[in-house]
Amino acid sequence: MARSKEFEENEVLDKAMRLFWEQGYEKTSMTDLVERMGIHRRSLYDTFGDKHMLFLKAMDRFGEKFNAELAAGVKRSKTAKEALQFIFGFMIDGHADSPPGCLMVNSAVELAVRDDVVDAKLTKVFTAAERQLKEIIIWGQRDGEFSTEHDAEELAEYLHNVWVGLRAMARMSVAKEKLHRIARTSMKHLEA
Template structure:
């Protein structure tokens, strides 16, 4: 008879996700993961596969959580400008007690060039982010908040590039005031 699991998968996956976010893929050992997740090594392998499979699942979990947070903030926004302000604030300030930076941006820098699976997940995540931005820009263009001199898709690509840069810089000891200034300047470029 198979033993039942003595842990909740998403709870331990969240712990692995946070460890990868803090340390990166290469620096995180299986011993680190077992200790942080609080499960036996055998349970880790049985449930999540090897370290690489666990990392890919952690990336999926990160995307799910961030996308849910962003969608919630966007839906609460009354204007497109407010929605973009929420996104930029979230990118710079993060969530309470979360590691700085972004698991996806960190992974792009560390692994994308040599890991096709990670690269594919990043392309998917970044495509979703650009689509979110495009929808907000279309909203702002429709309501007269944003310029129509540029195609919404092009502006979304530009803003996503700013978003990624802000997430990378947020991991450094750059003053948040500077990051907010960059976001503000980027938003001014959208004005009519």
């Protein structure tokens, strides 16, 4: 008779996700993962596969959690400007207990150039982020908050680039006030 799992998958996956977020893929060893996740090595392999498969699942888990929080914040926004302000604030401040930066941005810098699977996953994630920004920009243009001088798709690409840059800079010892100033300046490019 097979033994039942003595752990909740998402709970231990969250621990792996956080470790990859803190240390990156290359620096994180299987021993680190086993210790942080609190499960046996065999259970890790049986449940999640090898380190690369676990990393991909951790990326998916990060995306699910991140997108849910982002969508909830945007949905609560009464205006497009408020939605973008929420997004930028979320990019810069994150959560008090979360590692700095972004697992996706960190992974793009570390792995995308040499890992086709990670690159494809990140391309899909970043395309979805640009689509979300485009929808918000169209909302703002329709309601007269944002200028219609520029194409919403081009503005979304620009803002996504700012978003990625802010997430990368958030990993450094850059003052948050500077990051907020960059976000405010970027928002000014949209104003009607």
